[in-house]
Amino acid sequence: MQYDVIIIGAGPGGIFSAYELTKKRPELKIAVFEAGHELDRRHCPIDGKKIKSCIQCPTCSIMNGFGGAGAFSDGKYNITNDFGGTLYEYIGKEKAIQLMHYVDEINMEYGGAGTKMYSTAGSEFKKICMQNKLQLLDASVRHLGTDVNYVVLGNLYRYLKEKVTFYFDTPIQKLEQQDGSYRVYFAQGTAKAEQCIISVGRSGSKWMENVCREMNIPTSSNRVDLGVRVELPAVIFSHLTDKLYESKIVYRTEKFEDRVRTFCMNPYGIVVNENTDGIVTVNGHSFDDPSLRTENTNFALLVSKHFSEPFKDSNGYGESIARLSNMLGGGVIVQRFGDLERGRRSTRVRIEEGMVRPTLAATPGDLSLVLPKRILDGIIEMIYALDKIAPGTANDDTLLYGVEVKFYNMEVELDENLETNYKGLYVIGDGSGVTHSLSHASASGVYVAERIAQER
């Protein structure tokens, strides 16, 4: 069990570092350890009929396994330094964009060809947003869709498995430095390599914290994003989504001057549950295949909460609020915007009588009992601001699902090579706290592989 490079985690970060290493240094012996299953063994048991809500599987097939958290995602690769992570702060803006384009080329080569690239450049919506106190962020977006994203991952896996040794269902329990090498421990044994790339994503954040604590790798953590997922008839946003697909819009609230932003827009998509360490929150998907489309569009509205000293546990704060919604609703809560404005809970009957047919079976309830006032006020203000550029957003029947939480991993202290204070130990992707997206996580994987290929 002696390798040249060990990669922990087979999400986009791990996959792209493995891919690039096989291209640049085919002679290297590489092992990838993954807590979850192989791609075609990943199945979430929730079918909406027999199993309606999360049954807490030992390994969550949505978050873990080949493809990582991104495997069943909408496959939106945003090529931008404006959001999705701060990789550019380590490697420079030009390099970051160049690598994101490179990742896009590989995705096209492995089954993504023919999918659409959208861009906000020169969009007339920038002006319309500005006139309504909204800011449309710049980005090019490759939308693979959940279906094509899965095909690309399958093709990448078929290529990689001939060149790399994969260990699935093998969570790494412990990592140690021994005589300048790295030894990983798992249930069935141990393995060793001179270089180790950690890419454990959001689901591995607690594990990452332990590693940093045990190895004295400095970290910091102070941010969490909280909010709701909005679902409305797709026609209300179609003038934006048909042209831009995903519009990242930011609003500064009048009351508290907080930043509220749209996040993860899914035209004609579905709202889904997300399980992070047993806490059920909400997310969304959409499909490239027109036959799988729904009549609705969904997107998140998130308020960023930055904490200052002495409070350090921003994720704990987000978790507590998500737990509260799980306690009241047994999972995700759904509420009509009109009910929220009138200070009353939604009921099954009120939702059934509404115009918007929910795509997720959530519990009708009252989000004002869950979300802090400041956050809820910010969301309501932004819904009215969006109503000016997409009339109908503030309709009574617009559905709000809660809570959506975007946990940020604590940031691991890394140098310009994404290397820790230990030589040969790299941390990439969302687990590093540096990236929060498919394109940034993948680009960070390529970057570290380039560094290793050059050095060895």
Ligand SMILES: Cc1cc2nc3c(=O)[nH]c(=O)nc-3n(C[C@H](O)[C@H](O)[C@H](O)COP(=O)(O)OP(=O)(O)OC[C@H]3O[C@@H](n4cnc5c(N)ncnc54)[C@H](O)[C@@H]3O)c2cc1C
């Ligand atoms: C439902 C959903 C939809 C999304 N949609 C989009 C989107 O459209 N666009 C976008 O840019 N981003 C999206 N994201 C976010 C995106 O998926 C992540 O930013 C991206 O997957 C991060 O890649 P990563 O490799 O850093 O981590 P991950 O993808 O989280 O992969 C980490 C892997 O490490 C494994 N692991 C963890 N701990 C261990 C351990 N101790 N030992 C071994 N293996 C371990 C996990 O099982 C996992 O497979 C979405 C996320 C979700 C959940």
